[in-house]
Amino acid sequence: MNYYQSLGYLVLGSRLKRLSELFLSEINKSYRAEGIVFETTWFPVFYLLSENKTLTIQELCEQIEVSHPAASQLVTNLKNKGLVISTTSAEDARKQLVTLSEEGKALLERIIPVWDAITATMEEVAGASEEGSAILATLTKLETTFKSIDIVKNIQHKIHHPVKSPSNA
Template sequence: MNFYESLGFLVFGSRLRRLSESFLADVNDLYKHHKIKFDASWFPVFYILSERQAVSIKDISDELNISHSAVSQLVTNLQSKGLIKISKAKDDGRKKVLTFTSKGNQLLQQVKPIWKALQDSMEELINENKDSRKVLQAIGGVEQGLQTASLFNRIENKLKN
């Protein structure tokens, strides 16, 4: 048993971060290997735009359950690279809407085959171990539990007892 396994839930966050960092590094290495100038951190915005063609920063923030500020930073980065453009919504001039530029659309076409291969590879990986098949459901359960009560509040309650 390795260090992480021996400590169980005490290092749960560290194990998830380590797994996430390894996953994202491999995906970014794959983009580089195929000479595609794309960063895995852009995926959520690119994917949402690929499905809807036009979307507001607020809609992305709500869908991803992250702050408006975090989405704005990512959008600013993508805009500076010429991949997306921001314009006013036709129905509400106060609302800003994101769309792909032609450069962004070209990049989207390059990354779609990577996304498909990634999906297929992850399904293959998950199917290699019967316990792994439950990982997404288990993560969803943890996320739902944290919406009920944050880890901070759960720990504070234990410290009070």
Template sequence: MNFYESLGFLVLGSRLRRLSETFLADVNRVYAEHQLKFDASWFPVFYILSKQKQVSIRYIADELAVSHSAISQLVSSLQDKGLVKTTASADDGRKKVVTFTAKGLKLQQQIEPVWSALSKAMEELAKEGNHSKHFLKAIGEFESGLSSASLFERVEKHLDQ
């Protein structure tokens, strides 16, 4: 049994971070190998825009459950690269909406086959173990549990006993 396995839930965050870093590095390696100037961190915004075509920064933030500020920074970075543009909403001039530029749309179309292959590869990986096929369901259950009581609250409850 390795170090991480021996500590169980005590190092869950470290194991998930390590898994995430490995996963994202490999995904970025695929993009680079296929000469696609794309970063895995852009995926959520690109995916939402590929389905919605035009969305507000608030909508993206709400969908991803991250701060408006974080999405604004990511959108600004994508704007600087010429991949998206923001304009005032036709309905509400105070609201900014995000759309692909021609360059962004072209890149989105180029990376869709990678997304498809990635999805197939991940499904294949999940089928290799007895428990890994339930991985996404287990993560969903953890997320649901944390929405009812944070880890902080749960730890504090045990420290107060």
């Protein structure tokens, strides 16, 4: 057991971040190895647009669970790269409709085999054991729990109202 592992929940966020950075770095290398210029941060928008030809920025926000400014910034970045087009909704001028451009669609066609290979590889690597198979369900459970409770409030309560155990009473 390494130092990080020995600290348990105190470094859960750090361990998840390190794992995420390692995973995303490997995925970015996979894109580059295939000669594909694609950033992992673009994935949620590309994937959603591959399933829904057009989405509003608000729909993107709701689906990928980011703020409106964050989604707008991502869309602007993709527009600047020529990968998406945004138009004003005919029904509601406040809504921006986002679609893949022709260049974005061509890139998507090159990316889909990489996504399939990523899925297959991760099913082999993570799904090879019972614990690995459970990781996605466990992450979903943690995300749901973290959204449903006020962690700061719970921590503050434990700081100011510690439970007295028989050993420190």
